Structures are given as structure tokens and as C-alpha cells.
Amino acid sequence: MNYDLILFDLDGTLTDPIQGIGRSINHALQQYGYPLQAEAEISRWIGPPLDISFRAITGSQSDAHIAELVMCYRERYGDVGYAENALYPEIPAALQALTDAGVPMGVCTSKRADFAERILKLFQLDQHFGFVSGGEIGVHKWQQIEALKAAGVASNASLMIGDRAVDITAAKRNGLHSAGVLWGHGGRAELEAESPDWLFASPTELSQLLPR
Template identity: 25%
Template sequence: MTDQILPSANTKTIDGKRTATMQIKGVLFDLDGTLVDTAPDLVLALNLALKDFGLPSQHLEDIRFAASHGSLALVNAAQPHLNDEEKAAIQQALLEHYHNVNGQEAKLFDGMSALLEHLSGQQIPFGVVTNKAARFARPLLHRLALANKMPAIISGDSTTQSKPHPAPMRLAASQIGVSCQGILYLGDAKRDLEAARNSDMLGGIAHWGYIGNNDEAHLWPHDFGFDTPVAVLELLRQG
């Protein structure tokens, strides 16, 4: 597939150049499904939890789409007919197993290393805003040798509100030292793009992430859509 930058119908232009591109002074990422492919670890933890309860395991590719929406979404996708109490028990087991396997198979998406190298080389600050709990997010980023490169790592429990609320977004903006209007936020879920819009950031859909067939991502509020991280890099080079 050819890397594509897909501007939304609302993207403004001056003299044929996107004014938004020239505004980007910082980049923030969602974690699961945007910066890092964490689905292998999450589905492994899910299958260990399902095994604990004598339930059948799931194939990674059949359930990958749910990985961006948290542990309960994975349980719901795997066992939609269980009652809430049963799902909660499996979710707790999943989290316990995930603590042990976190980072075991997770890796940056193809092309992401080049994008991060460009950001570092151009002294464009970057960071993460995720709804993932800090006890999982920070060890993962340390394991990937990214934590020390990010002035902002905002987790689901860093503020009293989580995405799509603007509070974690604004905290990250203050930590990287860039106004919200100068930040591109990349995410692969509706709440990510709503969070970007709610905080006056530019929103970019990470189409390489965990977007399901029924998600209707084209309806999410956004300024850009990207097929790959390389497409983000190409946009930044235009600036």
C-alpha cells in the first residue's frame, strides 16, 4: 500500500500548503494501537485468563481490533454472552497475567522508529497520552527504551479525567512545552480524536492501528488520516 496523507474536508489551506502542517511544534501519541503494537501481549494475557476459567482461547487476528479499547473490551469480544460478574472476574485475571507478559512481544509499528528519529533530530518534542494505567504504560515504554526520550507520559490515572476529556491532553502539552494548537495528536480510536478536538489539538487518525470494520473512522473528528507512520513523517517534512 502506498503511504497516504488523507486531509479531512475541514483542513484549511493557504497557497496550496496546509497551514496545519506549519503549526506542528510537538507530537503526542496514543499508546496501544498507535505507537506500539501491544495486541500480542494483551491477547496472550486474555488467553491465559480464559484458560484459568476453562474457556477457549482466541486467535490474535480475530480479536486484535479490540486491543485499543482496554481489558474489558477484550473480554467482551472474546466472551460476549457471559454476565457482567463473570466478565469482571476474567478481566481481573487478564490484568494479573498482563503484568507478567507486558512488553514480551510488543513492538513499535513499522515505520515508527523513523518517525521518532525524525522528531528527535528536529528537536520536536513528543510524548504519550493513553488511558492505560501507569503501572502498565511506564514499564512498557521503559522496556522499549522510549521513556527517557519523552518529556510527557500521561496515563489513564495521571489525571482525574481520562480521554476524551481534555485534561490529560492539556497536561501533556504543558509537559512538552507546546501550546495545544501546535500539537498533532495521533490515535486509533474515536475517543482519541475527540480528545484532540476537545483540547484544540490537530487530530490524526492512525489507520494502521486497531480500527475495526464497524468503527466508521471517517466520521471521527480529525484533521488528517494516515495509512502508516511514514505518512506522518512525510507530512512533517513538508512543514
């Protein structure tokens, strides 16, 4: 079908942020005396909101302490972490094809909007997107999509694309179509368990979304 809007997740979908996120998580953990996360563990924390990740890592149930960890993370991430990022090589051409075909696109990420906008500008991707919906502490991705629908920006004829189960479940909760991507941090088993409408193995397969 032809979609009235395609929403893209950012981390693990358009770019790979593992280095910057990993170093910034460990910076915050180190400041508060927690053991550092091994590189192999970082991937699992890419996608969920930061407060949820820090709760899982530390076991803390203190909202104030979790807010401190998030603030410490963001201090480093805002300075250097956002740029410790890698663009998936085939993404620019895939987005350009969709833009050339007149497909409206936006970004819906759990990352704070200003960080997301800086990353899009860093890789010269901002030209493809009409808006960025960013997350905040206590806000889930399904709530972000709900707000976009309430504002008339998204509809049941829209598509959400992401690399984690949360992207698929957030779309389904709001009646949107969903697509999982296999080049990010979720993996096939995690995505297939949520039965997305589409499952793409590489960015070149996004050409299947071009208007017919």
C-alpha cells in the same frame, strides 16, 4: 501548522501488542471459565480501556468481577505480556526526526502508565517522550487529555495521534487536532468516520508534521 505538543497513542500506533494482549485476555477469561477469544477477534479489543473490553466480551455488569478480570489480565501482562510486542519498523526513525526538530512529544495511552513505560524502554523509545499519561479503570482517554489540558501540558495547538476512533474523538472533545494511522488496529473506515485532521498510511508520512 506547527504543534506545541504531539501526543501518541501506544498500542497499534508505536507498537503492535496483539500477541501479548490476546494471550493475556485469554488467560483471564480461562481463569474465570469464559470461552477464549479467537485470534481474529483480538484486534477489536486493542485501544479501548480494559474494563470496557471485558464488559463487552463477558456481558458482566459487575464492577467487582470486571476488576477481577482486569487484575488477572495484568498479572500475566506484567510478567510476560508486555514483552510479547512488536515495534513497527519505521517508527524509530520517524520519532528521531521529530525529536531532532525539537518537537515536544508525549504518550497518551489507555494502558497503565507503568506498563507503557516498560514497553517504551524495551524498544528504546522512552528518550523521545517527555511524559506518559496512562489509563486506569473507569478513566476514558478524553479524560486523560482533559487532565493534560487542565495542567497546561496540552492545548488546542496540540495533536493526538492514534489508530482507533477513541483517539480521534478524545482529541476533538478537548479541542485538539487529531491524526489517524492506518498501520494499527482501527482501519480506514473507523478512522475516516471521525474525520481526523490527518490520516497517515505509514510512519514515514509523520515527516509531514516536522516544523515548517
